[in-house]
Amino acid sequence: MKKNVLMNFLGKMADLISSKLKEQIKTYELELEKKKLETLVDNMDKAIVSIDVNGKIDKYNAKFREIFKLKEDVYNKNIFKILDFISEPSIDNFKRDKLCSFSYKKEGYTLKGIYNINKIVLKDDLKGYVIDFIDKKDAIKTYNKINKDYKITLENIIGESQEIKQVKKEALIASKSSSTVLITGESGTGKELFARAIHNHSKRSENPFVAVNCAAIPDNLLESELFGYEEGAFTGARKGGKLGMFELAHKGSIFLDEIGDMSLHLQSKLLRVLQEKELNKIGAKSNVFIDVRIIAATNKNLEDMIKKRTFREDLYYRLNVIPIKLPSLRERKSDIPLLIDYMVKEYSEKLNKSVSGVDNNVLDAMLSYKWPGNIRELQNLVEYSVNMSYSSIISLDVIPKKIRTIKHEEVIREDDSIRTLDELEKHEIIKALLKYKDYKKDKELAAKALGISRATLYRKLEKYNIVIK
Template identity: 40%
Template structure:
């Protein structure tokens, strides 16, 4: 075992143990290291600390070599003393030496020396107990040595860690369990305009519902200053006593300015299906209205994309667009996120208070995503905001006037929630002034091909790849699959395929993950069983009806969808209408 700290570095502690033993046992004590240098001593050895006893410490040398406790009852006569220069003149009457070791490594020896007969008799009468006691003290000393080496290693590791974090461009902060700063690199100090004496100060950080391509956005406060940062928080599962979390961030965010940078418009919504064309036209028609809009649709269909398009196509496009996910923020924090609070509003509140999302969105648009997950007590307050166009911060009695457009979205059936008493009817009708439904991906026909190509281009750039060909068989699978997770599921799958692609620039069926293949296979099997049930023979007319329904489910009930369905079924459009009727 290689040790950077040796006995000489902890000689004060070692000498304390020597004095303790001497006082308890009434004998002289010396402690030597593995080079036979005396590190501690009492009595006749007290003034000879630091001496090299190589030419006389033969018993100690044996203990060092074997790692075993030795008892010499007649020093000078024992075979181990044969080469000692003091042989024949030894003043020692008895000697006990116990190795100081850890595992297989011996660091030194404790020596008990009797110079009187009474001392010798006392030791001999309690020899077993004495040896156990000495071995216990030897273990204490070895543990102390190991401990000091670990402290040094930790210090060196921290020094090395600081050198690393100061050499990278991202801001890095490490905090303990109480969220007190342990380390902060130069980049973080520069971004926050702080001084190194901020070490030990307490911070608060929690994730918002906001996300940018650069990373997640966090609310961060330190030294009575509040920031928004783009980055991530890494939990330390290895040694979370001293370092609980590592905060890595690239830059600060100005929420007001960032909210204005909404470059998404109708052209950003990719697709040519008639349902989507109708949706885009509806966005342009209602974008200049201030009426509350409720966007519905399955999860992953792009409801926030529609909300951003409404904002950028309308007269508030140069004003903030503030999004908040009502289902992602803990219930006890949601109210303060929405309305803000004043100084001293509640225990743990930031000293300067906080601006809420409604106030940040003033003169612009606020997007309340997953509104169906909002607790009932907050629904009352949202209703009041919609009716009175004012808010009151938590802990205040001052009204703040709002000039704001509210867009809400949900993947839930709000009417059903109203009937179940889980959503307020009055709020539902207030939100649903302009209803908009985003079609699912399976209703958009060949849009899945356009979206796949667009996503391949996106992840080519992000992953530094060049995918130029999508296998035809893969395209057919994409067109048949129902995509229960909609565009989000498609995007995750395309990112996976691009990431795993090779040098040939092709993504194909064989690259599909097992989970997707299983879902796809199960779906095909279920569809087959629906059309051709095993347990009965059904009429051809019923089979025809089911196939027509399947085609319309895939291509949609719009005129364009029916035309495509009729072509796929091999019948004329008039025939299709007749059979539907």
Template identity: 35%
Template sequence: MNNNNQALVSPDLVQALDALDEWLVVVDAQARIVFLNQPYAHFLGLKRDEVYGQPVIEVIENTQMHRVVETGQPELSRLQEVRGRHMIANRYPIRQGGKVVGGIGTVLFHDTHEWRQMNTQIKALVSELDFYRRALDKEQTGARFHLNDLIGRSPQIQKVNEKIKKVAAGDASVLIRGESGTGKELYAHALHLLSERSRGPFIKINCAAIPENLLEAELFGYEEGAFTGAKKGGKQGKFQLADGGTLFLDEIGDMPLSMQAKLLRVLQDREVEAVGSNRLVKVDVRLVTATHQPLEKRVELGEFREDLYYRINVVSVELPPLRERREDIPALAEHFLNRLANRTGRRAPKLTAQALTRMLEYAWPGNVREMENAIESAFYLSQGHKISLQALPAALMEGLEVPEPVVYRGTLKERLAAAEKQILEEALLACDGNRLLAAKLLGISKTSLYDKLAKHLLNIDL
């Protein structure tokens, strides 16, 4: 301990604190370490005299001592991971004359063997909890995607996320709008998992994928013998299956008018009558719908009921197309590539600057779904650790101007110069414009490379 700290902690007190089973650290008003007892220093693998005066956040990982000093609020029984071990920490501010002048933190444990047993139990419980949470999400509720699973940090997506958080707690019907491929179903999943109904079922149905004559039975169920081919014992409909949870009707804009009237009646009365039955069954369902159709236009044309439109459109969430949030493209590309790498056991490749530039320029009429398919195609067509411009699907290359190869004719000196220029261009392109790497690749000095670039008036900067 240095002289300053000896003035703060007496030798007798140091001896007493070193004898504790608890690990202890004391910081000053600037969250710098002024004392560390020997058991804690031994665990951290440090000489305590060498850490005095250092910021605590640079010495102890995941510490929150600086926050206690800043806020003046104690933190009790907080889980903290240090050097791969989970432990419970208590942190208290130290006040003098009503002013916070430092903080003291303790880590609770008994002995190494018992701590290791406890740490193993904690890890097992955390793992088990995560397993059951995901199993519950997938099997019981049917919803799999949390809001944190959705990739995007653009202002447009952040605005959507905030709106989803605000409306999730209630029971209001939500209409999710957006072009095909923008992720409407994923947001329906996230909305359900944020709601008070998250422990209930999440049932989905695509209104455009089921023939009109079967849609009623799918939604409301049917009794045995209700029609030719009816299942013995009948079948519950999606409304009955979603009781106590959320029903997601995708592509509701394509629902036939006859079914719209029946759906409206169910939403108004909260009662379902199965096909072939004369018995009404109460249902408690939150309705979330999605469409890429301009419903207002369809209402004007008489193709969608106005009363149903207002019933499902209590809260409207508009998902932006990918072309309006291009800053999310690099993160989405990395996410898709990493997922493919995990699936195949292959190292995740990176997009070259040219390929990424083209993806940023492309309009993406199919939005995120089209981008995911394009990334998957390029992943399997690429060799090595780079995805080049040429590996992207043909649709992305349409309209892209590719310069015609230049053919040089003339004297030997002129043709040698042309060949040298082409070699320089190829080297620079192979190195993504990095001149130092290009010089090494060509086996010449950086100075020689610059001289040759100046000679051929080359200025390639990728």
């Protein structure tokens, strides 16, 4: 009897100890999960805060205190008093209040960005909100990093002609400087591509690259886009004001495309930015210091515009510190086979086609054409031809009529530049190598087609520094 009572007691004690151990394990696991979540939230790039329905702060991460320069603990404090730009979201108009821009100022420190509010709902009952904040400058930097153009370097720019090699050399030298660059050249020659490459080779590469097309934005809007404005600067001004492109590009580079289309009024404001390194925002009481590298571009003759008094001479000399002139496609025709080869592969993959190249007649026609639209026009034609092609090789009947019907006399009349014998030889070698590049004995076949020995071909490849990938 006593033995049974003892066994029963021991059994109950064992169950109690087991449940306590399970409880402790469960508590430890919950604390571990809590710690994991806290560490995860603290290591996020966004500033995050959690509040109850009355605005009382119950959770926040390290980034929240960092970007708002909050030295003391803000637990249990009201967010609407700490951040006066946030209004308590109304239940009826939650979508309207969900995403807003903000401007925060504290002891000379200014932060502008965007905040996003999300509801915390448990069993259809609203328990509070989670708010995340994004700094606009960080957003631009992040966009540049995920944008494929962010990776553009001078090595990525296709071309082996002497003309393009010289431009690449000048661009690399320019990237090591902080002086202003003026890129000139016809439309479609790749001015923005070179501007991005210069930025990506520079010490500013980890900071924003902001591109602005001065011709695409109406003059009355361009001023606020470039220089920004303060809250209440004019009727309809956004609450919190607006960061201008120059502020977004702080510590980075700003690319001013089609600078020749900028009005004289804005030219004078730009000149001040270049001279004083400070910005006069619309409606601002004081100027803002900025550190921005300016890369400008135009397809217009600015010197002619100076004579006609449509472009400021003093601004021209400020912009034209490092001039880079891009060659037109007709000035670098030996690069056309390489460009076609790259574009055919790119569009074939993009359009899910099995096109691998162009036949010799197509290549001859393309080399005879004058390309007024330059590389942009070549891209357009290759994309069209890949779309229309019904076989693996683009044939003459696929390409647009204006390209295939060009006459010999027109070629001589339209392209009066005379290429050297070395340039012609280099071009034919590249053409032969591209034709046989997918064959096992590509060099042997290319040499045979050119009427030279394989040893002579290798000497020519070394002489002209030709590399076919």
